[in-house]
Amino acid sequence: MALKIWMNDGLVAEQDAKISVFDHGLLYGDGVFEGIRVYNSKVFELDAHLKRLYESAKVIRLDIGMTPKQLAEATKETVKANNIIDGYIRLIVTRGVGSLGISPFNCEKPGIIIIADSIQLYPQELYDTGMKVISACTIRNHPLAIPPQVKSLNYLNNILAKMEALDAGVPEAIMFNHEGFVAEATGDNVFIVKNGVVCSPPIQAGSLEGVTRGVVFRLAAQEKMQICEKNLTRFDLYVADELFLTGTAAEVIGVVEIDGRKISDGKPGPVTQLLRKKFFEYAHGRSK
Numbered sequence: 615m616a617l618k619i620w621m622n623d624g625l626v627a628e629q630d631a632k633i634s635v636f637d638h639g640l641l642y643g644d645g646v647f648e649g650i651r652v653y654n655s656k657v658f659e660l661d662a663h664l665k666r667l668y669e670s671a672k673v674i675r676l677d678i679g680m681t682p683k684q685l686a687e688a689t690k691e692t693v694k695a696n697n698i699i700d701g702y703i704r705l706i707v708t709r710g711v712g713s714l715g716i717s718p719f720n721c722e723k724p725g726i727i728i729i730a731d732s733i734q735l736y737p738q739e740l741y742d743t744g745m746k747v748i749s750a751c752t753i754r755n756h757p758l759a760i761p762p763q764v765k766s767l768n769y770l771n772n773i774l775a776k777m778e779a780l781d782a783g784v785p786e787a788i789m790f791n792h793e794g795f796v797a798e799a800t801g802d803n804v805f806i807v808k809n810g811v812v813c814s815p816p817i818q819a820g821s822l823e824g825v826t827r828g829v830v831f832r833l834a835a836q837e838k839m840q841i842c843e844k845n846l847t848r849f850d851l852y853v854a855d856e857l858f859l860t861g862t863a864a865e866v867i868g869v870v871e872i873d874g875r876k877i878s879d880g881k882p883g884p885v886t887q888l889l890r891k892k893f894f895e896y897a898h899g900r901s902k
C-alpha cells in the first residue's frame with residue numbers, strides 16, 4: 615500500500631513526495647536526520663531523538679523552523695496515518711532549495727520529510743548465533759571536521775567502513791578514531807563486557823550519542839551491573855569477555871568474532887543476552 619509521507623507542512627501521497635534537484639540535502643548532504651522505532655504504536659524515545667536532531671541542526675546552523683513539539687506532533691500524525699504498529703520512522707531535515715554553490719545562506723527554508731514504514735531487521739539467526747565483524751581501516755571523522763555527534767545526511771565516512779565489512783563478508787565494521795581508540799560501528803554503538811563491567815567508549819572518542827546506548831546503560835544500571843565509559847583499544851575488543859552493538863535498527867546484538875578472533879567461546883554471552891531481553895521488555899512494555 616502506498617504510504618503517506620510528511621512533506622514540509624502536511625501529509626502527501628507517496629507518489630507526490632518529491633524533492634527538488636536543487637535541495638542542498640541532495641547536492642551536498644547538507645542536513646540532519648533521525649531513525650526512530652515504533653513499538654506497539656508508540657514512538658520509542660522520541661524526546662531523546664528530537665534532542666539529538668535539534669542539537670545536530672544547531673551545530674550545522676540549520677533552523678528547523680518548527681518547534682520540537684510541532685515536529686513531535688507531525689511525527690505521531692505520520693505514524694497514525696500509515697497505521698504503523700511496529701515500524702521505523704525516518705525523520706529528515708534538509709537545508710532546502712538553493713543555488714548550485716555550497717553556501718547554505720541562499721536556501722530559504724528547510725525541507726522536512728517524515729517517512730513511517732515497516733522495518734527490515736537482521737534475521738533472528740544472527741541474534742541467536744551472534745555477528746562477525748572486522749576492524750575498519752577507515753577511521754571515524756576527526757572531531758575537528760564534522761563532529762561525529764552530528765547525525766548529518768553525509769554518511770560517506772561510515773559508508774566507506776561499511777564497504778570494508780561487506781567486502782570481508784561480514785555485516786559490520788568497528789571504526790577507530792584518529793588516536794586509535796574505538797569509536798563505534800558503522801551504524802551502531804560498541805560495548806564490551808570485561809570482568810562483569812559493561813563498558814562503552816565515551817562519546818568524545820568519536821561516536822554518535824546513540825539513543826539505544828543510553829537506554830542500555832540505564833537498563834544495565836537497573837540490573838545492578840557495573841557500568842563504565844572509557845577509551846578502548848583493539849586489544850580490549852580482542853580480549854573482551856563479551857562484545858555487543860546497540861542501535862535503533864539492531865537493538866542489542868552480540869558480536870562473536872572480530873578480525874578472525876573469537877570472543878570468548880564464540881557465542882553471545884550471558885550479559886548480552888540479558889540486556890537484549892531487558893531491552894525487548896522495555897521497548898515492548900511486556901515480557902518476551
Ligand code: PMP
Pocket residue numbers: 649772798799800801802803821822823824825826827860861862863
Ligand atoms: N552510530 C551511528 C553512526 C549510527 O548511525 C547509529 C544509528 N542511527 C548509531 C550509532 C546508534 O544510534 P541509535 O541507538 O540512536 O540508533
